[in-house]
Amino acid sequence: MSRTVLYYFTPQSPWTYLGHARFAELLRASRREVAVLPVDYGRIFPASGGLPLPQRAPQRQAYRLLELRRFAEHLGLPLNVQPRFFPVDGTPAALLITAVAQQDGADAAMRLAGAVMAACWREERDIAAAxxxxxxxxxxxxxxxxxxxxxxxxxxxxxxxxxxxxIDAGVFGAPSWLVDGELFWGQDRLEFVARKLGL
Known part of the structure; x- marks a missing residue:
């Protein structure tokens, strides 16, 4: 059993924002290590049958907004469901988080990732801007x-x-976690992640 949880996400994902702080709490409670792994869903979606948001059917786009409002209210998290700077290129932030993970460690990368997500979804800042x-x-x-x-x-x-x-691990959406070889997708699956972590 690996002590390290693999955390796959993209920094412009509202669902990752909604789950990030709760996942960080699970890490602290379980005393597990984490590999902070921002990835390119522009490559993952074609490989997994997914569609970028603008290409999804209008019904799916409308329901996404409804669910974002529901979860934000349920979790008590401030969230602008249609922020000023979205859609936004998450690559610059993803590369920065990758560099920080490499040079400063997972805790620093988790802290920065949370700040980037909040900047996009709570503070309406342009996370593609240097x-x-x-x-x-x-x-x-x-x-x-x-x-x-x-x-x-x-x-x-x-x-x-x-x-x-x-892609090799079967990831198709954000956020995703690989815990002891088992894949979990979605911030609404964190209860199952907690169980897998023995909490």
């Missing part, structure tokens, strides 16, 4: 040079490798 990402590094007490390092080919290669690993 200026916003620089602010978020400062707000989470992380080195400013990570923004430059996130552009390195090595970080991109790591991001691509994590994406391929997610």
């Amino acid at each position: 200026a916003t990402l620089a602010e978020l590094l400062e707000e989470t007490d992380l080195p400013p040079e990570r923004l430059r390092e996130a552009q390195h080919a090595e970080v991109r290669a790591r991001y691509d490798a994590h994406t391929q690993a997610a």
Whole structure:
């Protein structure tokens, strides 16, 4: 049994935002390690039969907004279901989180990921903008040079490798967790993740 939970997500996902803090609490309670793995769903969706949001049927798009409102109210989390900067390219933030995970560790990457998601879904900030990402590094007490390092080919290669690993593991949506070889998808499945963690 691995002590490490694999956490696959994309930073512009509202569902990941809704589950992130609760997942962090489960990690603390279970004393498990985590691999923070932002991945490219632009590659995962075609490989898994999924569709990007703008290509989904109007009924599905409308129901998504309804469910986001329901879950935000249920969880007591502030959420703008149609934020100013969305759709947004999550790649710059994903690469930055990848760089931070590599250089500063999982706890720092979890902290930054949570800040990025909140910036998008609660604060309506542009998480694709370098200026916003620089602010978020400062707000989470992380080195400013990570923004430059996130552009390195090595970080991109790591991001691509994590994406391929997610595809190989059967990941198709965000957020997803791999716990002791078992896959869980969706913030509404965190109760099952907790059980798997023995909580």
